[in-house]
Amino acid sequence: MTQQIQITKSQNLKEKPEVAGIPFGSYFTDHMFLMDYSAEMGWHDARIVPYAPFEISPSSQVLHYGQSVFEGLKAYNVDGEVILFRPDENFKRLNRSLERMSMPKVDEEFALDALYELLKIEHDWVPDGEGQSLYVRPFVFANEPYLGVRPAKSYRMMIVLSPVAGYYGAQLNPTSIYVEDDYVRAVRGGVGEAKFAGNYASSYAAQQKANDLGYEQVLWLDGVHQEYIEEVGSMNIFFVRDGELITPQLNGSILPGITRKSLITLAEDLGYTVREERIHISDVEKGIKDGSISEVFGAGTAAVVAPVGIMNIHGTDYRVNNNEIGKVTQELYDNLTGIQTKKQEDKHGWVYDVTATVK
C-alpha cells in the first residue's frame, strides 16, 4: 500500500533569505514533493525533487474548470527541533475537500510521512525568529488534458514550503473589517466548507471593495439571508460576549478551521464557556454598542489570532475594545502559540515533533 518516495536532491541550493523581510508565500525552499494519480494506477510516483517549474498541458482541466484544493499549515523551529501543529487535521480536511470536489482521496498517513520526509531534507529552512515559521502548502489539482465537463481522471498532489514571517508582521495589531452586504462567499449546498481553490478567487472583488473603502478584511454574511455571520477574510471569527466566547456554528458554507477548532478546546481548558451559534449581524451591532461584546478576533493558520479593532456594520464604524488587543484575545494567542512553540504543556497531543521522528 505505502509507496516508496524517490528522492532527487537539488545540486544548486538557494541562499536562505532574511525571513523578516519577505512577503508571505513569495519565497520557496529547494525541494518539493509530488505524486500523480491516474484512474488505472491510483496515486503513484511519489517523489521529492528540486523546486522548479513543471510542464502542464494547455488543456489541463485545472486551468479550465478549476478542480483544485489545498491545505495550509506551519512548521516551527523550536530550539533547533522542527515541529508541526495538528498536521493530521490538515490531511483529514484535505480528504474532505477532495471528496466534496469529486477528486480522489489520499492516504492521510502516507501524505504525512511524505511531509516528514520533505521537512527532513529542508529542516535548515525552518526559521527560528519570533512569529516566523515554514509555511507548508499541500495541494491537489486536476491535470487531465481534456475539455469535457466532468471530474478529471488524472491529478497531481504537491507540497511546497515557504519561509514566512508573521502574516501581519511580527506585531499582533488590531485589524479593521467591513461587513459585506452585497457580495456572497458561499451558500449551503455549495462548496464553502471545502478548502477549494475557487473559493479564494471568488472572494477577491469583495476584498478589493473593502480595501478601497479603507478596511483590511471582509466579514462575510450567509448566502441565504445575508444576515448571519459566516467568516472573515480567510479566517473564522470569534466574539467575546459577557465573558463567554461565541463563534458561528459550522453550517456547510463556513470553512471548518483547525485554529478555530483548537481555540475552542483551548478556551474551554482555560475555563471559558464557548458557544457555537447562528449569529445575527444585528445582535453583534447591539452587543458592541451596549458593551456586552468586548472583543472580536479572527482565527486561522496564517495569522493564528487576529484581533479586530474596527468593524463597519451597514455603513457605521464601530470600535471594538477601543481598537486595542483584548485580554481574552491576547490570552488565547499566547496560549496557542505557547503550545505551538513548546513553551506550554501540550496536553492534547497537538504537537508533532518532526525532528524526533526523522533524525
Added chain:
Amino acid sequence: MTQQIQITKSQNLKEKPEVAGIPFGSYFTDHMFLMDYSAEMGWHDARIVPYAPFEISPSSQVLHYGQSVFEGLKAYNVDGEVILFRPDENFKRLNRSLERMSMPKVDEEFALDALYELLKIEHDWVPDGEGQSLYVRPFVFANEPYLGVRPAKSYRMMIVLSPVAGYYGAQLNPTSIYVEDDYVRAVRGGVGEAKFAGNYASSYAAQQKANDLGYEQVLWLDGVHQEYIEEVGSMNIFFVRDGELITPQLNGSILPGITRKSLITLAEDLGYTVREERIHISDVEKGIKDGSISEVFGAGTAAVVAPVGIMNIHGTDYRVNNNEIGKVTQELYDNLTGIQTKKQEDKHGWVYDVTATVK
C-alpha cells in the same frame, strides 16, 4: 495599442483525426495563441506557437486560488469557408468575467483578430461533417508565483482549438434531467454569472449524483429559496408554455448564454412571444402535468439546443412531449444551425466570415 502577433509554425503537423469518433475536447490542433500580462507591461508578447505543454510555477496562483475564466465558441466549415457565430459576444462576456474575478480585461478587437490569425493557420482543421465544428477555447488564468490571497499581478491568455463532433453525437436526442434539491450552483452576490473555471468543478458532485440516479443532466435551483429555476448542466433552459417561450430571467447567478440570447431573438423573429421570468419549479411541475408546458430544452454553445424528454421533480419522473423532440425545439434548432451554416439568411449580422477576412 494593437500588438503584433509573433508566429512560430509547427515543424511536425499532426494527422487530422476522424472527427466523428473523438470525444468532445480531447484532440487539439497544431497551434495555439498566447499572450501574457504583467502589472508593468499590460498585455504583451502576443504569439502563435505550436500546441504544446508549457511551464508553470508550483506556486502559480491559478493552482492555489483558482483565478481563471474561459469562453467557448465554434468555427464552422461551410463549403470550405470558415465562419464564426457571434464571436464578439464571447469576447464581451470574457471581459465581464475577467472584471468579476478581479482580472485584467483584454482588448476585445485584438482578441478577435488573434483568433482570426490562429484560424487562418488552422483552417484545414475545421471539419465539414454534419454537426461538426472546430471548438474554440479562449481562457485566461493567474500565473504569478505567489501564495498571498489577493488578485494576481501576472496572467496568461491562451486560445486552443479542438475539432468536435456534436456534443451529444450527431442526433438531436432528448435528454433526461434531475432537479437538484440539495446542492446549489450559485447565489446572487456570488460568481454564477461569470464563466469562472471554479463554477464547473463546483458542479461535479451534483452532476455525479444525477448520473448515479440515471439522469444525464442536473437542473439547478436558485441558492436562496431552492425553488426557482436557474439553469441545466452547463446550459440555459427554455420552456414552451401555451405556445410561448419562457426562460429564467438573468439575475446575477445564471450564466448569460449567447445561445440563449440568440434563441430569444430568433424565436421573436419567428413570431413567438418570449418571456424572461422568475420560474418556480412547482409551476413547471403543474404545467407539465396539465399539458400547458409542451416542450423543454437546454441551450448552449456545445449542444446548441438539447431537447429534454424526462424531468425528475422532487422524486417524480415526468415525460415531456412523450420523450420526443418537440416541434418548436426542432424549429429553433433548424433555424439557428441554419444561420450558423449559412443555409438561412443572417439578418442580424451574427455570422463572421473568417476566410473572407484573412485570405
